[in-house]
Amino acid sequence: MSDPYEALRRLLSDAGYAFVEPPVVHPASVFVELAGEDLRRRLYLTSAEDGTELALRPDYTIPVCLQHIEGGPARRRANYAYLGPVFRLRPGESGEATQAGIESLGRTDRVAADADVLKLAFAVTTLFGVKRPRVIIGDSALFAALLDQLDLSPPWQRRLARAFGDTARLKGFISKANGKAKAVASRSELDGASVAQVKAAVADHFAATGLGGVGGRTAAEIAERFVEKAALAQGIPARAAATLSAFLSINGTPVEALAMLRALAKRDKLDLGKALDRFEKRAEAFAGHGIDLDRLAFAADFGRRLDYYTGFVFEFRQSKAASEPIIGGGRYDSMTAHIGTSREAVPAVGFAVWLDRFGVQR
Amino acid sequence: MSGPLILAVPSKGRLQADAQALFARAGLEIAPTGGKRSYRGQIEGIAGVEVAYLSAPEIAREIGAGAVHAGITGRDQVEETVPDFAARTELLLPLGFGRCDVVVAVPEPWVDVETMTDLDDVAADFRPRHARRLTVATKYINVTRRFFAGHGIADYRIVESLGATEGAPSSGAADIIVDITTTGATLRANGLKVLSDGVILVSEAHLVASRTMAWDAGQKRALAAIVAKVKAVAR
Numbered sequence: 001m002s003d004p005y006e007a008l009r010r011l012l013s014d015a016g017y018a019f020v021e022p023p024v025v026h027p028a029s030v031f032v033e034l035a036g037e038d039l040r041r042r043l044y045l046t047s048a049e050d051g052t053e054l055a056l057r058p059d060y061t062i063p064v065c066l067q068h069i070e071g072g073p074a075r076r077r078a079n080y081a082y083l084g085p086v087f088r089l090r091p092g093e094s095g096e097a098t099q100a101g102i103e104s105l106g107r108t109d110r111v112a113a114d115a116d117v118l119k120l121a122f123a124v125t126t127l128f129g130v131k132r133p134r135v136i137i138g139d140s141a142l143f144a145a146l147l148d149q150l151d152l153s154p155p156w157q158r159r160l161a162r163a164f165g166d167t168a169r170l171k172g173f174i175s176k177a178n179g180k181a182k183a184v185a186s187r188s189e190l191d192g193a194s195v196a197q198v199k200a201a202v203a204d205h206f207a208a209t210g211l212g213g214v215g216g217r218t219a220a221e222i223a224e225r226f227v228e229k230a231a232l233a234q235g236i237p238a239r240a241a242a243t244l245s246a247f248l249s250i251n252g253t254p255v256e257a258l259a260m261l262r263a264l265a266k267r268d269k270l271d272l273g274k275a276l277d278r279f280e281k282r283a284e285a286f287a288g289h290g291i292d293l294d295r296l297a298f299a300a301d302f303g304r305r306l307d308y309y310t311g312f313v314f315e316f317r318q319s320k321a322a323s324e325p326i327i328g329g330g331r332y333d334s335m336t337a338h339i340g341t342s343r344e345a346v347p348a349v350g351f352a353v354w355l356d357r358f359g360v361q362r
Numbered sequence: 363m364s365g366p367l368i369l370a371v372p373s374k375g376r377l378q379a380d381a382q383a384l385f386a387r388a389g390l391e392i393a394p395t396g397g398k399r400s401y402r403g404q405i406e407g408i409a410g411v412e413v414a415y416l417s418a419p420e421i422a423r424e425i426g427a428g429a430v431h432a433g434i435t436g437r438d439q440v441e442e443t444v445p446d447f448a449a450r451t452e453l454l455l456p457l458g459f460g461r462c463d464v465v466v467a468v469p470e471p472w473v474d475v476e477t478m479t480d481l482d483d484v485a486a487d488f489r490p491r492h493a494r495r496l497t498v499a500t501k502y503i504n505v506t507r508r509f510f511a512g513h514g515i516a517d518y519r520i521v522e523s524l525g526a527t528e529g530a531p532s533s534g535a536a537d538i539i540v541d542i543t544t545t546g547a548t549l550r551a552n553g554l555k556v557l558s559d560g561v562i563l564v565s566e567a568h569l570v571a572s573r574t575m576a577w578d579a580g581q582k583r584a585l586a587a588i589v590a591k592v593k594a595v596a597r
């Protein structure tokens with residue numbers, strides 16, 4: 001093979017993806033807002049003459065979506081491909097890496113789009129001679145559906161949803177289920193007070209300290225959460241904790257996982273509804289696209305820790321022993337709602353290839 | 363190649379006075395070479411030592427970069443200023459002065475926030491409610507990022523503060539702060555409280571050595587002599 005990058009370009013173009021080259025430099029706020037302070041510490045920052053903070057792109061997904069939105073109505077269907085440098089501060093490594101990838105926007109036949117994208121990711125590994133990659137798949141929509149069915153107070157639901165993908169943290173929360181919680185003795189004289197009473201006390205407090213200016217947390221919001229905290233201190237009910245533990249330990253091929261999820265739903269009387277149906281349909285679509293389901297390792301606790309993923313996610317690794325992904329991707333249906341001016345959520349799925357980790361040199 | 367041991371000492375303020383006094387008690391008089399305003403000095407009684415007067419953050423940076431062999435600076439400065447500080451520096455000896463805690467402090471009226479887990483809930487809820495991220499004023503940017511990441515908090519934005527950080531919440535420049543405190547009096551006077559698990563690090567001045575600098579036998583001997591003398595009188 002003469003030029004591996006050229007071969008990859010041909011593969012992605014032939015699959016119907018049009019190559020784009022969005023700008024390298026963007027306002028830093030775009031990346032910070034979408035991916036959080038955690039990514040910010042990896043950003044190469046500089047500033048414009050007027051002091052605006054600028055950053056070198058740490059990935060292509062956000063810049064490609066920005067370009068898509070600027071180019072017309074967000075809802076239109078478009079398939080993009082890219083290949084070029086991305087920049088992330090990494091201790092002891094070069095901060096510049098070459099990434100290739102695709103973004104498929106606007107397809108409402110989500111299950112088929114997921115299958116197309118996964119199949120193309122397999123084709124990329126084949127192109128670069130990786131014969132048996134380890135492919136991990138996950139689905140945060142299943143976890144969201146589960147949380148919906150459990151007897152949990154809203155603040156606990158939010159806490160658990162946020163921790164998805166960080167299994168150690170989730171297990172920490174679960175271990176503090178009823179009875180096992182170290183009594184969080186709140187020493188406040190406000191314990192047991194109503195929202196209105198707490199609100200009045202907080203307002204007094206704001207007045208006395210001269211804090212609570214415009215745009216910050218309001219007395220009402222603090223009072224609401226103070227009263228809600230009683231529910232948090234209770235911990236997770238023991239039954240819900242048992243269901244969560246069982247769910248998080250589910251892993252296997254999609255067929256095995258589906259059977260286990262069904263068994264759990266039956267045992268604990270859960271209705272995982274549409275999320276489970278979609279999981280099954282997606283697995284069928286994979287098989288229909290000629291993907292060997294035995295090659296996929298589903299893990300119920302697998303989530304990629306980037307704010308923008310919304311459901312199906314996947315990672316390819318060189319081998320079972322490898323810890324770093326060579327390809328990472330998934331569905332991010334809410335990204336377009338957070339950027340640009342239209343604020344419209346558009347179906348989106350894609351993946352990024354870490355070419356340097358394949359050992360591919362041109 | 364054998365040169366002198368380069369020891370960086372604080373050039374101004376309380377830290378400079380305390381360091382000077384401690385070394386004097388140990389029989390190590392630090393004196394500027396060539397007049398009071400010089401930025402170079404020597405230690406009377408120990409040959410082969412060159413003193414460089416620098417600010418505390420500069421001392422930490424130079425030790426990390428391997429531009430000086432050792433120096434006197436706060437642990438807070440080392441952890442903030444030196445990337446990968448555990449591999450690049452070694453805290454040889456606590457010196458018993460310059461004590462301060464780096465803490466997370468929130469407005470006292472936030473009666474619902476007592477722990478970092480509370481803060482995580484509030485941070486995650488902040489953007490949907492206020493259409494912006496929770497802001498943290500601090501000059502300890504790296505220390506803050508590591509600590510918040512360790513508590514799983516990602517929904518916040520740092521506002522770099524160059525002084526009087528404790529005033530940021532009342533002026534509206536930021537919602538909460540990460541700053542140093544000794545007694546907590548300044549925080550209280552500004553209507554702020556420290557979270558129960560919000561003490562990020564307990565700091566004091568240390569004699570710190572560089573692991574990235576090339577050391578020869580003479581330099582090692584000179585440092586060992588200084589450590590022995592200071593150890594005898596520190597604390």
